[in-house]
Amino acid sequence: MQSVDMLFAYVIGGVGAWAAALMMLVAVQGDRLHRGVLSRCALGFALLGVGMVLSGVIDRAARWPILTLAMAALVATLVIYRALRELVGAPAVGLPRRMAEIAALCVVLLLAWAAGARSFALVFHLVCLAVSLGIVLAVRRALVAPRNAAEAAMAVTLLFYAGTWVFALYAAVRHDGPEHRHLLYVEPPFLAAYGVIYALVPLLVGAHVLNLANARLDRRLRQQASTDELTGLLTRRALNERATAWHADVLERERLPAVLLLDVDHFKPINDTHGHERGDDVLRAVSGRLRGTLREGTPLARWGGEEFLVLLDAANLDEAGATAERMRTAVGATPFAFGEERLPVTISIGVSAWPAGGVFARAVAEADAALYTAKREGRDRARVAGAEQGRQ
Known part of the structure; x- marks a missing residue:
């Protein structure tokens, strides 16, 4: 049975x-x-x-x-x-x-x-x-x-x-x-x-x-959904979703959360002169050099078009500004090689603090204003918003 x-x-x-x-x-x-x-x-x-x-x-x-x-x-x-x-x-x-x-x-x-x-x-x-x-x-x-x-x-x-x-x-x-x-x-x-x-x-x-x-x-x-198809960086939406938790973690370690907004200089002429495919190559190459200057795990996103945004864990605004300068130099010091072609590319950077109790959108707006200042002053430079206040 x-x-x-x-x-x-x-x-x-x-x-x-x-x-x-x-x-x-x-x-x-x-x-x-x-x-x-x-x-x-x-x-x-x-x-x-x-x-x-x-x-x-x-x-x-x-x-x-x-x-x-x-x-x-x-x-x-x-x-x-x-x-x-x-x-x-x-x-x-x-x-x-x-x-x-x-x-x-x-x-x-x-x-x-x-x-x-x-x-x-x-x-x-x-x-x-x-x-x-x-x-x-x-x-x-x-x-x-x-x-x-x-x-x-x-x-x-x-x-x-x-x-x-x-x-x-x-x-x-x-x-x-x-x-x-x-x-x-x-x-x-x-x-x-x-x-x-x-x-x-x-x-x-x-x-x-x-x-x-x-x-x-x-x-x-x-x-x-969280990865930019062209550069392999975070998307704007993905970075927005992670920003609050990242901010709390940095403050808990008694560090300064900083926002770096970067823009490729004269990007439209690159597209107009060399074509959109070469423009895509430039964005990929710029993102690779940016990644090489940052600690592993640092949030880096393609913010839109030719703009990039970094959430930086810094000791103070001076250190954040120094990191921005390293990133600017890393991108602009050596022309990009695309086959036989050598294409010089520079970036401008705006830096702002994101203090405790602050709103992320406000920190981004301040970094954007500093970026505009860098553009107005001739591009290929980094500018810090509220540097004096950050040192106090």
């Missing part, structure tokens, strides 16, 4: 695996980013479903469904494992290597099958444990420091799944009796629990895969 219940659980699990495959095929239609990963997962779950359902519906007198179940389960798990690695950020593995792994796995199972029922059972459990532990190893970062709830849920589920194979292998080693059609040799009190687990795991893991793909897509979209 226990064996029949277990095989029926396999049928339920197989249908659940097919449902997971169908959900992934539907998701593929609207998710170009994960199309390859989700398609491979769908293939894995479809194959798993075939093995589990055949094991439950074919005449129990036939022995070949045991081999079919084992091969389908392991090959499907390997396919899903490789796809999961990519979902958590691991490098993709090429098709030749994936096919070689599947071929090696099938050869091992066939050799064990030829060696007899007990050898096959032990090899099957050992390989299942090795693959499940490999999956846990692949998502270990999600166990220690998950980036979102989807990663944490997936990691915990896979760790639990690996744990079931530890106990199953122990039971297989201790078993001294006839071969079981369902390939599990745990005692009857535990067999029912395994039936429930393996009936639910395919659908549960399938849901986790979709959640993980959605979480990764959401993170990608957020990153795209």
